[in-house]
Amino acid sequence: MKKIGSLLLVAVFAGAITLGAYKFFFEKPNFAIISQDNGSRVLTTSSYTPTSARGAGINEVDFTSAAESTVNAVVHVKNVTLNKTPSNIIEYFYGSGSTPRPQVGTGSGVVISSDGYIVTNNHVIDKADHLQVTLNNNKTYDAELIGTDPNTDIALLKINADRQLPYLAFGDSDNTKVGEWVLAVGNPFNLTSTVTAGIVSAKARALGRIDQSFIQTDAAVNPGNSGGALVNTNGDLIGINTAITSQTGSYVGYSFAVPSNIAKKIVEDIMEYGNVQKGILGITPPRLSSEYAIKNGLHNIDGVYVESIEEDSGAYDAEMQTGDIIKKVDEINIHTSSDLTGYIATKRPGDQVKVTVLRDGESLEFDVTLKERQTIVIPVIGFEVKNLTEKDKKTFRTKKGVKIIGVPETFRAYDLEGKVLLSFGDQEINNIKEAKTLFGRISRYGRASITMLTEKGEKERLIIQ
Missing domain, CATH: 2.30.42.10 (PDZ domain)
Structure with missing residues (x-):
């Protein structure tokens, strides 16, 4: 009996050794890596090819939850203006009997609080005699204009609804990345909330002015989308759709949105101070298209060249100099004037920023306190x-x-x-x-x-x- 037991034990050990040798020498390994991403567990097979955390392509991205959380917070904005222009030659000369005729403009807006505050574009409500807002459930309310900032094309409205409203919270547009999927939600062509998808094509775009800084996307935006929401796949509000560049007036490939960090700051200023608090650095960059800039190679500089410094400004007090090249502000890398403008636009007078400049090949840092424009x-x-x-x-x-x-x-x-x-x-x-x-x-x-x-x-x- 002892002999049988010994033989059985030897057989078990021999089988284990044989199986182990086969696994080690002949069978190809297959590993699985468990990683953590935004609180969800993701299983991926090992690969030397980099892949996006959000999926390799459009088929791996789910837009449905972002769309569902957004459409009910996007509203239709109607701008009614009374046109007093004479309709015939008699009214033109005598001015009697003429009746103002209403002209209607439309756009979109985003509810940003449950008690009815709505952000939209200034050009949507400009010169309005009467404003109306229609929710996604087709209920219409009169709207009050709280304040505007034509420079950033942002306006704040308020409606008094009979219930708590679904709303969107501002996300952090500084964290938005080129190539990231986004949704544009609005009311194009007087339709109810419409969702289109695209990617972030570029950041810090200026449309002919050095004090502009837009997020550029290829999500389809058409007349009526102005003032609507640009959200990421998490449903975070990262921009307010504002403009398109088109010879026809309709979408041809690119659209532009005011970054949420700028819109949020404008709205907070209007609500707290009644106007926009603008902090400035106090430097002036050159016009890059000028003959002087081209002749001196300033149009090819990676960063912002300081052409002049305003007296009694934050940059002046910090002893920045003409000829400095601004490379970084806080943790934001600066490549163009729009990068600088976009970040400073989120600050107020009294805020302090750390400015990194290149001076004669040496990197220097300055603590600059922003001031009001002088x-x-x-x-x-x-x-x-x-x-x-x-x-x-x-x-x-x-x-x-x-x-x-x-x-x-x-x-x-x-x-x-x-x-x-x-x-x-x-x-x-x-x-x-x-x-x-x-x-x-x-x-x-x-x-x-x-x-x-x-x-x-x-x-x-x-x-x-």
Whole structure:
């Protein structure tokens, strides 16, 4: 019996050794890797070919959950403007009997709070006499305009609904990557909420202005989509659809959205301060298409070349210099002016940023505190003016007024540059904001008197008409 047991034990060991040898020498290995991605467990076979965490292609991406969470938070915005233009020659000459005719414009909006705040484009609601919002369930409400920022083309509306509304929270557009799948949701051609898909084609795009910074996508956007949502596959609001470039006015391949970080900051400023708080770095880049920029190779620089620095600005106080090349702000790499503009647009006066520059081949860092803009071009007459510095106040012996630092060719002969603008008519001017407001009242065919102060303490008056 003992002999049988010994033979059985030997047989078991021999079989185990044989099986192990086969597995080791002849059978091809097959490994599985378990990885963690956004809280979900993903099983993938090993490969030396890089693959996207979100899937290799469109067939692996599921848009349904993002679409379901978005469509009910996107609304239809109707802009009604009363057109008082005469309809016939009699009304044109006599002006009697004419009845204002309503003109209707439409667009989209995104509900951003359960109590009815809605973000849209400024051009969707511009010059409206009456605003209406229709939800995805076809209920219509009158809307109140809370505030606008024409520069970024963002406007904030408010409706008083009879229930809590589905809404979208702002995502972080800085984390958006080129090539990432996105959905555009809006109301093109007066249809109810419509979803189109595409990818992020580029970031920090400018459409002819250096102070713009758009997300570019190839998701189809058409008339009526303006003010709608751009979301990623998680359903995060990463942009407000704003513009297309097209010779026909309809979609031809690319569309543009205001990044959510900029839109969020604009909305928060309007709600908290009643206006937009703009912090500036205080540097001016060159026009890259200019002969000077091309001749000196500035149009080929990777970064933002500092052509000039505004006096009494954050960059001035931090001792940045003309000729510095801005390469990074905080953790954002800067390649173009739009990169810089887009990030600074999310900041307010008083915020501090770390600016990394290249100076004579050496990398330097500066802690810069952003300030309010100290210069402005006042409307109608086109003077460039700036707030008085402490040095200016001592030089001109005044605490009021704004300094004229630039004039258009029309006024060159009057020797106005360098003088302090004290008043508009009988109203004193204390800062550039007041100057902008007062000069905005000049009618096209009206006239106004302005009072100026020279360094010698002499007052001069000029009649503008």
